[in-house]
Amino acid sequence: MANMSLQKHPMPEQDPQVRAGNFKEVALGYTPEIAVEEAQRCLHCKNAPCVTGCPVNVPIPDFIDKIKEGDFEGAYQVIRSQNALPAICGRVCPQESQCESKCVQGIKGEPVGIGRLERFAADTAMAAGKATAERAPACGKKAAVIGSGPAGLTCAGVLAKAGWDVTVYEALHTAGGVLMYGIPEFRLPKALVEREISNLKELGVKIVTNAVAGKAFTVDELLEEGNDAVFIGSGAGLPNFQKIPGESLCGVYSANEFLTRLNLMKAYTFPEHDTPVKIGAHVAVIGGGNVAMDAARCAKRLGAEVTILYRRSEAEMPARAEEVHHAKEEGIHFHMLTAPTSIEGDENGFVKSIRCIEMKLGEPDERGRRRPVPIEGSEYELPMETVIVAIGNSPNPLIKKTTPDLPTEKWGGIQTDDNGRTGKKNVYAGGDAVTGAATVILAMGAGKKAAAAIMEDHPA
């Protein structure tokens, strides 16, 4: 008999006052008891609408059934059959706009906590050391994957499971891409990412770090060296700036730089780790996406008073509602309908304040979001020592430059069909390099589709 409670079991979390001072994970995860109870809220609908909301088609009612039965490892294996990185997706997928948005329980009450259950299954299997997957015998095919972020790892995982010989090339010194340098420890523990990556290695995936595509080697060389297919999952690329005065002052970071210093280089432990991060008592974060929330919450944990400046209203914020909620709980200030006009510096070239103007919402733009319009005479100045710019990225030029016959969009993204095939033979692409900045799960979905296309085009 299904549990007909209208509410999801709340996620146990670190107290906001406490967690705002540490980098430990915010969400603590369900206990087995809570997980079984939450699983019993699933109605196991025959047509499984939730699955249609999942970019990688996890058989959601099936894995939840296993949790109901108390077979947590079985639940993990069901998820793993379709999803290469369950512990990661359970944490960073925007379930509220995907699987959970289709849940029948969500019509009258709250949807089943699918993401929380996925995380529970993955964490439990990993803790028990049972998180491995089956591998098909070697099929004699070989692929190179550029980039070890969510798109690349997923593509590599699917191909390896099917018996392909796969090598992943990563530009940084650590594999994981945005999962390692971008998303903070308190939202996605790095030990867990490392664990998922070592699972892939167990599947036979080789990972070469310190290998920059477009510099140390080209896509054509990878093809000449005997790879049947090359997948490009090189990520979002160069950080955008607003082009307002003062962006080169000391104390202005791109969110990429700020987060990389903290997450990849562990600057929050400086001087234990050698990379420093300099942060003042007052920090402004410009932008309203998940990256802006991550940057703001990191700055808060370093002891700063943090203000997010966003030029539209909260309704238009691209960040997940949960992230905004967490940020507010932790005491981060939000200045909505506010656009910075300049950053002012002191005599030594360090940030001392930010000048802003208030906005109002005008006519909708081509994407239907109401365009912000400045309110004349509403300028004001906020004292700041640090400004973090989180307004998106532009594609990295390195691969495009050295692969002239790879068709790209006007804005620089790689052109592909719906299954990740580029305009260049045997070359596939997916993730932010194709779509521009998006989510981990969309990148994983793209990696998975491209792997299917690669296998279809290169039958064993």
Added chain:
Amino acid sequence: MYPIVKKRVLNETVTLMEIEAPLVARKAKPGQFIIFRIDEEGERVPLTIAGYDREKGTVTIIFQKVGYTTEKLDTLNEGDSLQDFVGPLGEPSHTEGIHRCAVIGGGLGVAIAYPQAKALHDAGAEVDLIVGFRNEHLIILKDELEAACTNLIIMTDDGSNGNKGFVTQALQKQIDAGRDYDTVIAIGPLPMMKAVCEMTKEPKIKTIVSMNPIMIDGTGMCGGCRLTVGGETKFACVDGPDFDGHLVDFDEAMARGRMFRPEEAKAKEKLMKTHTCRLTGEER
């Protein structure tokens, strides 16, 4: 891991190392750089490629002990390994169309100026190589420098080699004497490059500088290395490191270069506390 196959102390503050890094050596070109990391806790530090041997699969770096990481690097020896060594990064220097040039190196810049001068000299250009040191004991790579140019002019701040003055004064003398350079290449500390650019602006001599700002990934992702060049934001790691020196905002670059100075001092303290001198055995 990337083994150190050769170490050569060039003077009291400058050291040369040859690192086994076949992936880098395979594609390296003059003007490009690498990023290294000593160990798991280490920071990523960019260094210009001073030379490479494609057959041996090695890359040569020359560094000055200026901060925590370079001090620590200098404690390593042949047989030790670096945790990370990635490259070649940045755009190679353009040597086409250069027929008569002055290559100017100040301090450690000499090490970087050397491969550029050599590449130009090998390509048949007339190269005046003007290098500067604080005193004659600090002069490095003299034989190599001599073989890489048409005229070698070595200046010392204190005149101890009999040639007192700064590299800028030597350049001015050459220009005044009627050397009509089509290009000047300046590599070294920011104030030196700025002074050279001010000098060559009026006679309208094309001047290339090699920028070495603070950076993390070196592939365009962090944007920490941004510079203002001709009023536009450029990333030294993907757009450079070479730029038209007359367009570079040096004052901004100098201010940005000072951003982490207090942290650098703090990190160095750590090294001082833990470093045991291998010569005397005393704690330093």
